[in-house]
Amino acid sequence: MTQQAVSLFTALAGRHAVVTGGGSGIGAAIATTLAAQGARVTVLGRRLEALQAVVAAHPGAMQAVAADITDAAQVDAAFAQARAQFGAIDILVNNAGQAHSAPFAKTDLALWQQMLDVNLTGTFVCTQAALGDMLTARWGRIVNVASTAGLVGYAYVAAYVAAKHGVIGLTKALALEVAKKGITVNAVCPGYTETEILRESIANVVAKTGRSEEDARAEFAKGNPQGRIVQPQEVADTVAWLCLPGSAAIHGQSIAVCGGEVMA
DSSP: OOHHHHHHHTTTTTOEEEEETTTSHHHHHHHHHHHHTTOEEEEEESOHHHHHHHHHTSTTTEEEEEOOTTOHHHHHHHHHHHHHHHOSOOEEEEOOOOOOOBOGGGOOHHHHHHHHIIIIIHHHHHHHHHHHHHHHHTOEEEEEEOOGGGTSOOTTBHHHHHHHHHHHHHHHHHHHHHTTTTEEEEEEEEOSBSSHHHHHHHHHHHHHHOOOHHHHHHHHHTTSTTOSOBOHHHHHHHHHHHHSGGGTTOOSOEEEESTTSSOO
């Protein structure tokens, strides 16, 4: 094993990372990748059983904490619980999110508010809960998992698009505030990725149009110039790179992981 490979396995040794929505899909891949680089990882989400399944594969390196990220009191209690075991928080990955589709005229206020609460307000609440530790240490990494929907517009998901645009705006604003304090703030913007959200979207297309699952999947893939669906590990590798000490100059950026669907 090369020295470079050895250093990668210990690049985040001693760092405490919190990953929201860590029980499945992209979140589980991120948590596993950060643990492989030496971090102690708290996976946080609403479904404790799913979180515990991720933790079980990494005994000692991970812990599971349940909380609804839209509830500030639950978040504060969860972050206090996380600190009790693994210490101050060095890395925060705001991954938790939801996506529901509806034509704009049929998007009611409840759906609009739900998309904002989970995707935007949850990111705000968790960031406020973690930022104090990073300011004290004068070192930190905040990575917000947004979406290509935060970079461009998509039909029939207006509330989700608005929320993810908000996440990118929040990323830029906070990045300016903490630029000289040893903390980096970035967003990662996946295209359609092999997750539970995508599978639900495909099932929705099948149910509403009568198309086959294969045809529906191809429709989602065709917007990617590579002609495929992004894999969770590809997103996780990008997030982990942004958390490395050597990525300190990458700041305030929104990095698309989408096979060229969106180009800067």
